[in-house]
Amino acid sequence: MAQETEVREEEMQREYRNVGKPVTRIEGAGKVTGETIYADDMQLPRMLHAKVLGSPYAHARIKSIDGSAARQHPGVEAVFTPADLPEYKKNFSNRRGVIFPDEEVLFYGQPVAAVLASDPHVAEEALALIKVEYEALPPVVDPITAMEESSPLVRSPLGDVDRSEERGHVTVGVEQEEAEGKPSNIASQMNFKRGDVEAGFEQADVVVEHTWRSAVVHQSYIEPHSTVADYDASGELSVWTSTQAPFYIRDELSQTLGLPENKIRVTATEVGGGFGGKIYLQELMVAALAMAVRRPVKYIMSRKEDMLAATPAPQAVIDLKTSMTRDGKLTALKSRVVYDSGAFPGAPMLPGCLLVGGYYKCENLDIQGYEVLTNKVSVGALRAPGAHNVTFAIESHMDMMARELGLDPIEVRLKNAVEEGDPLPSGQPYPRIGLKQCLEAIAESEVWGRRNRERGTGNRGVGLAVGGWLGGLQPASAIVCLNSDGTINVTVGSADITGTNTSFAQITAEVLNVPLEMVNVTTGDTRTAPYAGMSAGSKTTYTVGRAVKLAAEDARQQMLEIAAKRFEAAPKELEMADGVVRLNGSDEKTLTFQRLGRLSTNFAAPFPAVVGRGAITTRKMAPGFTAQAAEVEVDTDTGEVTVLGFAVAQDAGFAINPLSVEGQMQGGASQGLGIALSEEMMYDSEGRLLNGNLLDYRMPTTRDLPPIEAIIVEVPSEEGPYGARIVGEPSIVAGAAAVGNAIADAIGVHLTDAPFTPERVLRALGKL
């Protein structure tokens, strides 16, 4: 029966004219010509530029700030110290809840004051004239040290913690325990238990126990954080900003600044890369300054500021103990998962704890998570936040256990892989998922095919790993309108960061059975667009795409009803194709979309305008899994690791636009390779960032990356449009583990600390 359904679905797919076909981006021409407007390209009359002063200490008390000399600097329009800011509702436990700290500075580079001038050079010069007197306090830099009872405190105690942003990335019905009682640097913790781990270890034939460390990494979007804000005479605040989350910013600004949501217009300008890092950050400051001076204000972070004071992804320390029987059955998994949250709560401990025990069936689990504060910049999301850290641990273990038992790494994984109905560590059952299918697909990749051939030749090795992401859930809506010339407009509220608007055009064209060119899609601002959740948690096509499909179906129905009235027939007797509605089989009874458009828009037209509406909510996850294979060569003299080949198999459910799905898979995989090989924000013992630029912080270049092989797997989700499931994030998850396993295949040693720099490789080889 299940097979029959699959066959039927396959046949249906073959009949689709728009979805499932590779389509180039609808906004591509603007991007290749440079015409597309990003936030920094905006120029408004009377606009001022903001420059921001950052703290030179990771932990300090501000004794005084004096902006008077800066105010005297020719060309300066305004200087803002904490005392000069307009009133707003402060929340010192939340990174975005405080513009400048009144007293306590919590990380190196934290903004403490700002200057406005119409010439950005003048504003920059004036920063040096602001006099700040600090009393340095002891910084706490290492998360494990921070957990000790004897550690100095990172900060004064937290108040209530708002975790709404985190839930946009991963939405699961689990609450974490906020810190209570004696002040400590542990912001929150959680525990998942199942069965009896000690008994599980005793049943096993092999037990592996290690500690896995991964570094702080930066999203490194090429466009730094950029925002323009204006507050007009009618009391309306406009914010143009490079964000994935316009409605979320509107809601936050409304609460913090005390403005009603209908007086705030947030426009998500074209996002020059976000990857989870562009949700809500500097918008409050820019809005507050614009309100204070009643002029437009632009703030563009320098690359250094972005690295010092945006929201990179956390380092983690994972203690893991796992065991397996001789025939490859996982019997127990025990883990302590520690995420370094930086100076404010917000680390992805929850998804980390879910995923470390979420890939494989295991009767005995004990997972303890900690979210620990340190005097470093507070962290945010980076594509499947927290997942790569734990995946590095569990997927290295799977390889180590398979190796000790002499078992095939794919067979071992297939034997234990979770399927529909299996519980997450929280007990929640998985919906339909495609982990096994991804493993089967990666086995067929060219890269994996070289595993046996290359074994023993030089220092080459091939390894693999799986990864997954659960995804976020939020309501979504869309509007589909018929224009008077018969073309179609779609309006959504979701920022297009991955090509989703192109997919929405495909969905609409599919429902209306027209060529793609007849449909255009706009992301509106928060005053004109219907609501959408943030473009995070890989959920945009899954949720907004469904709303678009419903809206298109609604528009279709309205058009059929108009035609039915004209033909004096029932709507079900009509067919719709290529911009024409016709009575079944008739050559005469036809109405073009253009005619329908005129009949519903002209003066004294007989029919109301065609406006299709779609609105959805969903509580059902559509997790995305991936399996990835790496081929590497290790230079045992220099320690350098070269990636010779890399393949990604990923379950997209149904790839509405295979071209952009491949692009997401390859792009995410390249970020996973950066985590594996070279990306690491390095801090000194005083908590100062040592490599705040794109030369010393090494993301992969063309020299580092061979063409990445993308293999799309399609196991349809239950609720996504045409079976689509989450796509954007899973591809980053498995890179470190896959490369680590390939290195072990090459030189016989697993590296426990990522990234695998030449120094760490040489240490692992005992050469340093």
Add this chain to the structure above:
Amino acid sequence: MPKQLITLIVNGRRTEVAVEPRWTLLEMVREELRLSGSKEGCGTGDCGACSMIVDGRLVTSCLMLATQVDGRDVVTIEGLAKNGRLHPVQQAFIDTGGVQCGFCTPGMIMAAKSLLDRTPSPTLEEVREGLAGNLCRCTGYAKIYEAVMHAANAGK
């Protein structure tokens, strides 16, 4: 700050600009000439988003002062399409899916054009070498390699 008058050719047109000595070429082009296609991703010559072609050579315009282009020939991304027709490299970036967020794209296309001007039929290795100064965070470069190879073939 006192300004200095320079004369240069921008995208084929002779242009006079009054520039401050501290302005970079990128700043002059973006803020004064209002050609905002070239992007600033780092300001330190590491990302290549500001790439332009000066007297036939690829430069990172954030590291060059505006006064240095006095009397020289500058091509920016706005200079590639002719009469509304995209340059073959631009078209290839769209067709192969080499464009995602678009922020590195203008600089990447300038680097690709410069490479193809020098090496009309590059190997994959030559493409990887030729684009090594331009960072892209979205694509993993795979579809950018395809775009450049595709444009090279289209140019034959």
